Amino acid sequence: MCKAINNTTGQEGLISRSNMREREAIRVDSCLSLMPWFHGKISGPEAVKKLKPREDGLFLVRESIRHPGDYVLCVSYAGDVMHYRVIYQDSKLTIDNSQFFYNLIDMIEFYSENKGAIATILHKPKEKEGVRSAELELSKMGWLFDMNKLVLGKSIGEGEFGEVFEGDYMGQRVAVKNIKCDVTAQAFLSETAVMTKLQHKNLVRLLGVILHNGLYIITELMAKGNLVNYLRTRGRCNISTDQLMRFALDVCEGMEYLESKKLVHRDLAARNVLVSEDTVAKVSDFGLTKGDSKGLDQAKLPVKWTAPEVLRKEKFSPRSDVWSYGIFLWETFSFGRQPYPKMSLKEVREQVVQGYRMEAPEECPPALYQLMRSCWQDEPGKRPSFHKIRDRVQKEMDRHEPPSQ
Numbered sequence: 001m002c003k004a005i006n007n008t009t010g011q012e013g014l015i016s017r018s019n020m021r022e023r024e025a026i027r028v029d030s031c032l033s034l035m036p037w038f039h040g041k042i043s044g045p046e047a048v049k050k051l052k053p054r055e056d057g058l059f060l061v062r063e064s065i066r067h068p069g070d071y072v073l074c075v076s077y078a079g080d081v082m083h084y085r086v087i088y089q090d091s092k093l094t095i096d097n098s099q100f101f102y103n104l105i106d107m108i109e110f111y112s113e114n115k116g117a118i119a120t121i122l123h124k125p126k127e128k129e130g131v132r133s134a135e136l137e138l139s140k141m142g143w144l145f146d147m148n149k150l151v152l153g154k155s156i157g158e159g160e161f162g163e164v165f166e167g168d169y170m171g172q173r174v175a176v177k178n179i180k181c182d183v184t185a186q187a188f189l190s191e192t193a194v195m196t197k198l199q200h201k202n203l204v205r206l207l208g209v210i211l212h213n214g215l216y217i218i219t220e221l222m223a224k225g226n227l228v229n230y231l232r233t234r235g236r237c238n239i240s241t242d243q244l245m246r247f248a249l250d251v252c253e254g255m256e257y258l259e260s261k262k263l264v265h266r267d268l269a270a271r272n273v274l275v276s277e278d279t280v281a282k283v284s285d286f287g288l289t290k291g292d293s294k295g296l297d298q299a300k301l302p303v304k305w306t307a308p309e310v311l312r313k314e315k316f317s318p319r320s321d322v323w324s325y326g327i328f329l330w331e332t333f334s335f336g337r338q339p340y341p342k343m344s345l346k347e348v349r350e351q352v353v354q355g356y357r358m359e360a361p362e363e364c365p366p367a368l369y370q371l372m373r374s375c376w377q378d379e380p381g382k383r384p385s386f387h388k389i390r391d392r393v394q395k396e397m398d399r400h401e402p403p404s405q
Helices: 044-050 104-111 134-140 182-195 227-238 241-260 318-333 345-353 366-375 386-400
Strands: 002-005 012-015 058-063 071-077 080-089 092-094 150-158 163-169 172-179 206-211 215-220 273-275 281-283
Touching (some): 044 058, 044 071, 058 104, 071 104, 092 104, 104 182, 134 206, 150 172, 182 206, 182 215, 227 318, 241 318, 241 386, 318 366, 318 386, 366 386
Antiparallel strands (some): 002 012, 058 071, 080 092, 163 172, 172 215, 206 215
């Protein structure tokens, strides 16, 4: 059970996890914005035209044309429009050199509650045409949480885009990813939107989102951390082959579900698999997940987990996820070793495309290495589907089970 707020009555109460699934999924598109009041590179006269009718506190933010890298807060007040230059210095934003902000979202939140150095409190955003407010959409669909009800605990990890904390939200232990950079936070909206569509026992579950000083993504807490660290810190003495195969099946079932939804993860790796208190493996980090198969910036590719057709600048597909799953299996049965040991990324790119494949991890069951090799077929169409992989892993698990007494 967990607590939730009734959007109609405002009353708080307990709801079951099954009822949480009834919240509506958020439409995944580029129109949802954390900053609907941001109009990009428009001139002062254009901003004045947009801020009509002249309501006190009606506002928008634009890029500064005269001072590239800075912004301008435009506010309607007393029948006129005030333009406040927002200076970017020392990785922070300021209007008056006394109040500093991490990002534009932080700044707008402050001036919506405090007059400070500007003529009036910000009352109403002038939304850019064609965008939808993420705050309104998240609230309407039941995914918006209240910052005042979140208690942050210790840091449990730090990723490329922000720190992850343990926390408590209305009595429930949670994990909290905090993304302060407004541009990155906007990009992570797609991850959030994708996660609202997904409900499976082997995918990390989204609980809600908080918009405060950027973006807080609230998920179920996976107490035993990521699978790489779990395997490395325990090793062969403490983890049986049966447990490794259980992890393989857990992740396969999560990926089979994504495959059924026509979603491509694009960054499947043991570092993006988390382990729960009861030692269930769940796929996480859906930041790259897409319903389409368009390419990704080659500079951002996780090369050692990437299929050769993607390295050749072709398309992602469920079968490129299958390739990554094969690398994930290698990591798992080598107890968290880095794939392609002692090879540079340049060497991996060149040799994988030319047909090089890793040898079996030490003491890896032959059937599991055969499965890895089938995932690493050069032609995507020759790789098995996750549905077929699940059958093969399950069969191998059944074969390893000791006979019942």
